[in-house]
Amino acid sequence: MSGDVSPASIFSLNALFDNPLFAGGIGLASLGAAAAFARKGVLIAAGAARRRLLVNVEISKQDPAYPWILAWLSTPRPTQGFIASRLTRIHNLSVTTATASKGPAVGGPPSAHFFLQPGYGRHIVKFRDAFIAVNREKHNTANMNTGEPHEIVQLTTLWAHRHIFEQVFSEAHALAAKANEGKTVVYSARGMEWATLGEPRKKRPLESVILDEGVKDSIVSDVKDFLLRQQWYVDRGIPYRRGYLLFGPPGSGKSSFIQSLAGELDFGVAMINLSEMGMTDDKLAYLLTKLPKRTLLLLEDADAAFTNRRQRDADGYSGASVTFSGLLNALDGIAAGEERLAFLTTNHIDRLDPALIRPGRVDMMMRIGEATRYQASQMWDRFYGDVDKDHTSRERFLVRLDELGLFGQNADGTASHRHTSTAAIQGLFLFNKSDMHGAINMAEGLVPRKFQA
Ligand code: ADP
16 A cells, blocks of 8 residues: 555664664754754844844935035044043044144145044944944945945934934934034036035135125025025915126126025025036036035036037037026936025126026026226225225325226227226235235236236
8 A cells, every 4th residue: 555654664664764874863963953944033132132122323424414424433432531432442543634734834734634434344332321332334326327336324212212313313414514604515527426625624704705886785685585586486376586697808707696695695506517528418407406505506607508509509519517497407406406596607608598587597697807996995905904004005006006997998098998807906915925115016917917018
């Protein structure tokens, strides 16, 4: 009968188990299996315990909180009686060096600051009464937008201490805000993302940029008025956007003004040069959808887009950079942030296209031109006001600029085509920092080269 075990086979099985060698082998094998099983069980239990007892927070390098957390990990922490860095418990540090181009003294070496950060790998830090395991990792994969390797920092603590993460993040954020106090953060496009351009810069005071009479006030009050009217836009369903076009020759203070305005409003500046190689329509549109919060958008060299349109109309070639329709689409795009304060600058207003002047694209245009008598006089006061108290030297300087025909009129009353820029006047004053008479004697240098004998 099939399936039946014959007495003969039972006998041979019994014989096998009676064999001490065989029984020992089985014993060892089952011990091994039990150990493997137990190990797996422990791992599963540990995993489960880990999931139940520990809590993780992962911050990727793309997140704005990433540098804050690294900076927070590097800050001194008060301990009994003395100050020690959180990093005293971290044995693997990495250093970031920032050098300033201007040394403390002229011709001196550039100044350098070193920032210690936790290096890659695992570290333990103590915060209040909790221990936090920090794991900083660099991955093999790269961010497709920037080409940089993915990087994360992972914080782990006990489930019971999970609330400290909130405190860690708010401390880290407050620390970052404090570090940027009195500074203007400048962002530029790196690949398809915004990245801070160098260290935050000291705020430039609005008074240090001297525009022609009334120009600065009219822009500043328009911007401030816009910032107070968000609800007005929301109530009417209008995108909360305003655009300004500043045009005029190079060196008239356009960029400096925008930078100082950002400082005044406590905004950052997100800067794109439209003539930059590799800046395409798609990239521009994408970047505008991800504009960092509380920033003025600065689109420099807006004429590059006008030139591209002409080129395309003329020979069907769209050029390497942004096209005019690309610029308009990016400015109007539904995906483009609903809130935006944009400044466009150009040195070539003659290339301007009227289609740009639309609410939300460009609402206000302002010429920032060559230096006027008013500006020359104000700049003089900023440099030499404390030594030239009765203004006699200032008057001599202005008369000299008149003689040189730099204010639109020649000495004989005919129109002059000679002009100078505020950047050139600043250069003259910087050269003669403590010698106002030297500035007057060298004023001829302000005459543009093509008019010089
Ligand atoms: P633009 O953007 O018009 O080309 P910048 O703002 O880059 O000009 O100015 C170049 C340099 O000249 C800067 O160092 C700036 O400080 C100085 N400068 C130019 N115009 C002015 C101005 N109107 N007031 C103060 N500084 C000025």
